[in-house]
Amino acid sequence: MERKQHIAIFTTASLPWMTGTAVNPLFRAAYLAKDGERKITLVIPWLSLKDQKLVYPTNTTFSSPSQQESYIRQWLEERIAFVSDFHIRFYPGKFAVDKRSILPVGDISEIIPDDEADIAVLEEPEHLTWFHHGKRWKTKFRLVIGIIHTNYLEYVKREKNGRFQAFLLKYINSWVVSIYCHKVIRLSGATQDYPNSIICNVHGVNPKFLEIGKKKYEQQHSGNQAFTKGAYYIGKMIWGKGYAELLKLLGDHQKELAGLEVDLYGSGEDSDQVKEAAEKLKLIVRVHPGRDHADSLFHDYKVFLNPSTTDVVCTTTAEALAMGKIVVCANHPSNDFFKQFPNCRIYDDGKGFVEATLKALNEEPAPLTEAQRHELSWEAATERFLSVSELKQVSDKKFDKSSSKTFASTSLNLRQNLEDTSAYFHHVALGFETTRRVFGAIPGSLYPDEEQCKELGLATPMGGGRSIKITD
Structure with missing residues (x-):
């Protein structure tokens, strides 16, 4: 043989x-x-x-x-x-x-x-x-x-x-x-x-996230409200993982984003400092311990905010797209792969971040096609x-x-x-x-x-x- x-x-x-x-x-x-x-x-x-x-x-x-x-x-x-x-x-x-x-x-x-x-x-x-x-x-x-x-x-x-x-x-x-x-x-x-x-x-993404996305698609297809929560971010809670950029954007544009509520999930060396900085904002920014992104807690969120520019290809962004969510992320080479998906909203500056976030919160995500789901999968990544x-x-x-x-x-x-x-x-x-x-x-x-x-x-x-x- x-x-x-x-x-x-x-x-x-x-x-x-x-x-x-x-x-x-x-x-x-x-x-x-x-x-x-x-x-x-x-x-x-x-x-x-x-x-x-x-x-x-x-x-x-x-x-x-x-x-x-x-x-x-x-x-x-x-x-x-x-x-x-x-x-x-x-x-x-x-x-x-x-x-x-x-x-x-x-x-x-x-x-x-x-x-x-x-x-x-x-x-x-x-x-x-x-x-x-x-x-x-x-x-x-x-x-x-x-x-x-x-x-x-x-x-x-x-x-x-x-x-x-x-x-x-x-x-x-x-x-x-x-x-x-x-x-x-x-x-x-x-x-x-x-x-x-x-x-x-x-x-590719963990197949669990594609399964979650399929269930959301079925909910949307049957006329039910698939996403009942607003905006969130998940990542290791260190400043270099996008928290510094996100809190600065929220702080600089509190007036335009009045009424926005954001949930942050993560654990890490900078957790206490992130929580302290979030509490100083006029916006409601809740800080929670880290959880598995596939947890049912995240299924109903509609908008994933990810301003990080230190990632190479952000795994959590891919997971959020696979779950059928809208993703708001920076115009950065790390996000080039995600630009092919209609639910990926790119911004160039603070003004663009505000516009993309408010628009995402007021729209329903576009259901993923079979081709788009395949592109995110490990089968496609292996090919x-x-x-x-x-x-x-x-x-x-x-x-x-x-x-x-x-x-x-x-x-x-x-x-x-x-x-x-x-x-x-x-x-x-x-x-x-x-x-x-x-x-x-x-x-x-x-x-x-x-x-x-x-x-x-x-x-x-x-x-x-x-x-x-x-x-x-």
Whole structure:
């Protein structure tokens, strides 16, 4: 029997952390495996107990990777209507409190055996490779596809000395992505530009939201009032997620928006400050804890207000459109994909925001067509991914065993090539604790610690980077 093409999807987060890089790669794995034509492995971070307590909500923790895998699969099964046969493997990770991010520990490319190393999909390739020390991804895999999720430059600009930090980060990102990825997919034009990259939204929405939208369509079609509530916004409650822009717009235009009531839903580090700022407005702005966007509480809202310009493709905007709501959002590259939908109302300035909001509140949303629903779905997102990735063009030749040699020997043979020399420099620089710290790596992240090795059944590092395999 001919061996199936193997796709390994590496990502930077995992459930129960409800972030885009936990949810979207999970759906991607499920839908790529749906037809059974390929072997799919989702590779996600495993955190020690103390880091789990910092990251995962509602005191949810796991004593073993198998326990977390069961949680993830149950979550997925409740949202898709088919059985998807894909594998889940874990790599050692650590939570960087200063970056609010999970970072890989050790050479995570080793999670996939050399004889299965066909295609790697790096969800957030810059994030996965900033501190990479090990086999070069392009050498290990025949095709490496990077998917750019996050507008890191926009977030960094908002920090102290942000302009300078963003300048440095831009070049570091370009460097690591170019030496480790063959292809780069940018979800929207809101991301950093990369040479030879393509802009394509390869994300869909959780099928639950499309089901909610269908029920709303049936209500509208039967002449019933489908939407009985006004305007709301949902998102992680930090200023950078659109709350600063929204409260400023509401504050600057309180007169024109007199009588408007807005509900904000979210949890995060800035919750208290957001609540305090909302209470100072003359408008009625209620602040609530975060909830699942699919909760029945949200079904009857008619208008979703989202002025955020830090997102790349806002998941909650896509979900609101799928539920049949009107969305009011900024004229920004992150929203280009949504402009094709009649319920997406774009504004350029404060005056436009007021006009779009008042008009939306006084109109009924246009029912989604089947074609529009499909465009928002993961089926369509998977079709777009397969098209732009050109996976069918990957050679069917057997994996060259010589490419499994150590990175250093490969690099030394190709040092005349500028890219290989650059990659070799990155490899060497990230092999020392001192330079890793200069780059911003977590201390002690060159190799996984003994506890994580034991939990994951990995080799235990020894002096000089050698390792021994743990036996049962």
